[in-house]
Amino acid sequence: MPLMHRTALAVATACAALPLAAFAMGGASGPKTTYETQGHLGEIIVNPYKVAPLTAVIRNGGYVIEKAKVTVLPKAGGVPISYNVSRRMLLTHGGVPVFGLYPDYVNKVRVEYTRLFNGKSETFDDTYDIYASPMYGEAQGLRFQKSAFPRVKPVKVDPKFKDRLYLLNNAADLAGKAAHMVWNNPMGGALEWSFYPQNGIVDTTGEYRWYLFAEPIYDVGNPFWGGDMMGFRQTADGAFTWGYGQRYVKYDLMGREIWNRPLPMNYNDFSHALDPAQNGHFFLRVGSSNLKLPNGKNVRTVRDVIAEVDADGYVVDEFRLFDILDPYRSDVIKALDQGAVCLNIDASKAGKTLSEEDIKALNESDQFGDIAGTGAGRNWAHVNSVDYDPTDDSIIISSRHQSAAIKIGRDKKVKWIMGAPRGWKGEFADKVLKPVDKNGKPIACTDATCEGGFDWTWTQHTAWRIDAKSKPGIVYLSVFDNGDARGMEQPALPEMKYSRAVVYKIDEKAMTVEQIWSYGEEAGHDWFSPVTSLTEYHADKDSIFVYSATAGASFDLATGAFTSAPNPYVMEFNWGETEPAVEMRVESTTGYQAMPVDISIAFEK
Known part of the structure; x- marks a missing residue:
């Protein structure tokens, strides 16, 4: 033919x-x-x-x-x-x-x-x-990974919250293909972390209705396209901003790229927090890519700089916390559980702490990097959230390794410190807030603990201003109190540890703080999240949303190996109530944060 x-x-x-x-x-x-x-x-x-x-x-x-x-x-x-x-x-x-x-x-x-x-x-x-199509995510090859994305099981859903959609910002464990790109795995490396992203939106039946297929914009083994995706926030136009490794990005809910930018050259190692502020700028939690120390050495710093960039990516200001705070305050660092220094979790070091001699030897050495210690170039601050206060052009940060929420003005001066007084010296000691009860009367406290049901936050996350309830001079602050090193010590038994979601009222003129709501101590050790997690107010339902993101993990102390991944709790409370209106369990994942998503602003504006 x-x-x-x-x-x-x-x-x-x-x-x-x-x-x-x-x-x-x-x-x-x-x-x-x-x-x-x-x-x-x-x-x-x-x-x-x-x-x-x-x-x-x-x-x-x-x-x-x-x-x-x-x-x-x-x-x-x-x-x-x-x-x-x-x-x-x-x-x-x-x-x-x-x-x-x-x-x-x-x-x-x-x-x-x-x-x-x-x-x-x-x-x-x-x-x-x-x-x-079916959902797809990279497998890590770990024995306790059960699915490409973690399963979600509703326990309780009040009809008021039935229409909720929740973004889950989680991370799979370190993959073999990324290990040699990460610091100290086994030596050197180019990234702080590179955990494969597991970011999805679920409804209240536990069904996924959206997820991020990361491959087109992510490479787990590439220092400029890898890292840990963190700091998701929904902006006023309904889009999401977040960052990972050496990038910060904005995408709408359809997946359309608005921008995907490398960090400005003066900074490196984004993680934890990106705040889309009311002034139209973005506050990025980064490190300095090159800092000259007094002894003439140059270092990259660790989680202790806030860079403020405008809508076009120009850097308009920076908050160098090693210049603003005391980077040698070691009271909290010496009490930290070295098995859970944020995402560098090492079960073999569980319960171990650093001594004054350990800190001194470290400071006299050339050891720098993502290690708990004091001074610029080490993990002395571990800032995990930043929030802009438009009423006085200031920022509120959460410093995990200082167990303090701190407000800093545009002049780079500390306005107040919400944390235990121990170790704050000189001008900083005068900035520590004084606890009061609901009648404004002082509560009896030591330099680390208080009576009357009041407690400070310990190794906390997400110190966020509740805009809908705050006003000039009065700040309502929502915080996830992780609870490690509570009272500046480790408890006699690990099972005594607990976390809290907590709301404080701060009178900035009187320099007082009142604890007005908390949940978690009554839930016990099963609800304890040694790292990560979130507490946030949502005005649309007058509610407090909580993600206890690393609760429920277990490990074998004899081998130092995890026997299960965490099983996080998703909860939402009506304002003032201590029984959750929503409770959902997320199965076998390292959670970072989660939050309700508003699709109306994403599509209707």
Whole structure:
């Protein structure tokens, strides 16, 4: 058979095999398209920006869409996701953005919209069938990893919170392919950490409705594209900002890149915190990439610099904490459990602490890097959150290794210190807040402990101002009190440790602090999170959200090996209540943070 005839036959056979679905076709002599169309618009593109596989765009088909409403219909017993779509989002995505698909499932998506064509406006109500692929994440090869993303099991959900969507910012354990890129694994390396990201959004039935497919923007073994994804915050326009390693980024919920930038050259090693501030700037928790010490040596510093960048990435200010605070205050550092110095968890060192002689020897050595110690170039501050206060142009930081939340003004002067007085000297001693009861009367305290149910926070995370309840001079502060080195000591038994979610009221004029709410001591050691975690107020439901993110892990002291990953708690409380309205368990993962997600601001603005 001549070649031309064989080719024609093959084409005819292929065309005959096409499914009998509705296809958009051109004329006999004109252009044609062979994608399937449903409804009265154009093609469906799943995962349009390559990093969010549970999203899709229903293209506008060349029409003008004036308005639209999307409802992803639930599975039996599930939760629908419904939102209106603004004109801005319809134009940006070239059609109707669909968020919240179930993985490995043919989703029913209802789209109500108005279409404009040839001066005529028509209203349609279409239902689309959209399949989304199974979830994928890199396997770590560890015996207690059970799934690509951690399973989530609801325990209790009050109907008031049924429509909640929660972002889970977790990390898998260190993968073999990344080990030699990380500090001290076994020696040297180029990154602080490089834990494969497990970032997803779940509904209150525990179903994933979004996840970050990291591969296009992440490389676990590359120092400039690896690192630990941390510091997720939802901005006023509904997008997410976060950072990892040597980068800080902003993406919308559809996965569209707004910016993905390397850190400014003066800084390195982003982790923990990126605050999108009310002044339009971003406060990044970084280290100095090159600091000259008084003895002439140059070092990279560890988690002790706040860089303020504007919307275009220019650095407009910096807070060098080794210049602002006392980097040689060692009272907390000597009491830390060396088995849990944040994510550098070493079970073989559980319960061990540093002595004054250990600190002195370290300071006289050339040992620098991510090690608990004092002085610039070591992990003396371990700042894990920063929050801007627009009422006086200042920042509030959480310093884990000082067990203190500290407010610092634009002049780089300390305004107040919320933490135990022990070890704060000179001008800093005068900035330590005085505990009071609900009537404003002083509470009896030592330099590390207090009576009357009041306690400081210990190795805490997320010291965040509650904007909705604060006002100039009065700061309501939500904090996750991890609880290690509580009272400047290790308890007689590890099982005596506990964590708390806590809210304080600070009177900045009187320099007093009142503890107005807490949860956790009554939950006991099972709720104890030695590292990470979050406490945050949410105004839409007048609630306190809590993520006890590293609770429930176990290890064998004889071998120093973990026998299970943590099993974090997701909880949400009505304001003032100490019984959770929502409780969910996350299975077998190292949690960092979690938070409710507002899809209305993401799509309706």
